[in-house]
Amino acid sequence: MDSTFLTIIEILGTIAFAISGIRLASAKKFDWFGAYVVGLVTAIGGGTIRDVMLGCTPFWMLNSIYLAVTGISLLSVIIFGKYLIRLQNTFFIFDTIGLALFVVVGIQKSLALDYPFWVAIVMGTITGSAGGVLRDIFINEAPLIFRKDIYAMACVIGGLFYWACYWINLDEVTTQIISAASVIVVRIVAVKYHLSLPVLKGEESELDS
Amino acid sequence: MDSTFLTIIEILGTIAFAISGIRLASAKKFDWFGAYVVGLVTAIGGGTIRDVMLGCTPFWMLNSIYLAVTGISLLSVIIFGKYLIRLQNTFFIFDTIGLALFVVVGIQKSLALDYPFWVAIVMGTITGSAGGVLRDIFINEAPLIFRKDIYAMACVIGGLFYWACYWINLDEVTTQIISAASVIVVRIVAVKYHLSLPVLKGEESELDS
Amino acid sequence: MDSTFLTIIEILGTIAFAISGIRLASAKKFDWFGAYVVGLVTAIGGGTIRDVMLGCTPFWMLNSIYLAVTGISLLSVIIFGKYLIRLQNTFFIFDTIGLALFVVVGIQKSLALDYPFWVAIVMGTITGSAGGVLRDIFINEAPLIFRKDIYAMACVIGGLFYWACYWINLDEVTTQIISAASVIVVRIVAVKYHLSLPVLKGEESELDS
Secondary structure (H helix, E strand, C coil): CCHHHHHHHHHHHHHHHHHHHHHHHHHCCCEHHHHHHHHHHHHHHHHHHHHHHHCCCCHHHCCCHHHHHHHHHHHHHHHHHHHHHCCHHHHHHHHHHHHHHHHHHHHHHHHHCCCCHHHHHHHHHHHHHHHHHHHHHHCCCCCHHHCCCCHHHHHHHHHHHHHHHHHCCCCHHHHHHHHHHHHHHHHHHHHHCCCCCCECCCCHHHCCC | CCHHHHHHHHHHHHHHHHHHHHHHHHHCCCEHHHHHHHHHHHHHHHHHHHHHHHCCCCHHHCCCHHHHHHHHHHHHHHHHHHHHHCCHHHHHHHHHHHHHHHHHHHHHHHHHCCCCHHHHHHHHHHHHHHHHHHHHHHCCCCCHHHCCCCHHHHHHHHHHHHHHHHHCCCCHHHHHHHHHHHHHHHHHHHHHCCCCCCECCCCHHHCCC | CCHHHHHHHHHHHHHHHHHHHHHHHHHCCCEHHHHHHHHHHHHHHHHHHHHHHHCCCCHHHCCCHHHHHHHHHHHHHHHHHHHHHCCHHHHHHHHHHHHHHHHHHHHHHHHHCCCCHHHHHHHHHHHHHHHHHHHHHHCCCCCHHHCCCCHHHHHHHHHHHHHHHHHCCCCHHHHHHHHHHHHHHHHHHHHHCCCCCCECCCCHHHCCC
């Protein structure tokens, strides 16, 4: 893919992720700094965990754009809060495209470091979804993706498509587009038709806390 | 110790840890994917934190058996849920043996990297108990080991036995067996006689949240 | 600054941070081991996250003083609990001086590794405030610094003063003193005059959990 186009998508994805964190922080009455941190962690948390596990310097320490964009996201929420809420569908699209790109970036980076494909799929999934888990821990909620959504499953499926494209020898760009598209399609279909994974049942008596 | 035997014990320990995570996730109504992630984090979280601090690649990224075994654990809970509950004592034994082995592995790995013994004991304790702490954070409970159990103390005591055996020049295998056995004995004795550490008292007025 | 003096301040800061963790753990009825872990994480958590991101071995693995000092802090709380509470103002001073020093240490370490200034300021802030965030996650509270305090803002402001001093070519010692002093002044002024950042308002309806 063209790298300017990729960068624009990545920034839009970062904004969408940051704003999702900032809005939840606002519902919890966090102050501006707290909201900034929650937004930042949502946007860069997944990639940071990935990079620490891969043994790389976290990506956001190499380019200040991620911190700047999170600041702009916070300013937007402070200034345009009410109007932003009406853009819910727009954010859903950014968020989904951002998710798809984060997954592809995570897979690519792992493969470039010679990790096997199953590690790359795990890293793609972590890149896409660990930020949201950290966000939910910070605002002291049981992580949403474990209970409601096939958010993370979309990452795994995108990773499996990447793998499939690789095995049938498609070129890199086509592979990335198909993988990203599969994440987007799965996510949109799941939300539209309220699809979710089965809940693991029973055993309330096991929780002895 | 014989390495095939060690591998079998390690896999049984991983299964016991994973199932403990999956069962708590089920009590919180997590979906299958969420239960898988909580099981995985319980099983590999401690070793991952250890490896990141030691500057190594996380162990589970080098062998797909840990992810596979967690998947099999999830399947077992989905299929045999009710019957598994009756095996509580069996799981306690696996869990305790797994804990003992995880502690020994954590100590060995740290010593092999030339860290001093006190770091190795901390790493053994982290290997054995940090996964359970992450599990409790993910399901949004105050970590159980801080309130109820001498789980983590068993790790520390196992580490001290390792140290003692080393100073009196016992060979490596005997040292490992004695260290692992001390973890198992302490844990079983503590649970059987309801031993626990004193609670730190008072100061409710300090919590200003 | 004189290194013996610095070491004494660092140890006092570690004690103040550890005791803040131990006291909150005590309000949650944690046992001694749990209180020790929460105290330790409060004292060394920020520096550990910094070192992992910078790709260094966590500082406390190179010197056992931090674990020892946390143990002494726990013993003090167990033995002198009630008397320690009366020393609240003394702890506030240690805590604030410790915070200031932690920020300066985090900035210095990052600059020594050739990271740009904005990374150093983030690392200084993480060194000073991430331990408290981990503490609050461990005791299962929404992190306090995101809701009540300009604790973390004091770190950022201290970092900006460091930067300013560097640009006008002040020598290293003067730069460090000014930076640390700015953290202390901001924190004291904020607490004395009950200054806080604005809360991000509204959007309760967004929290769909």
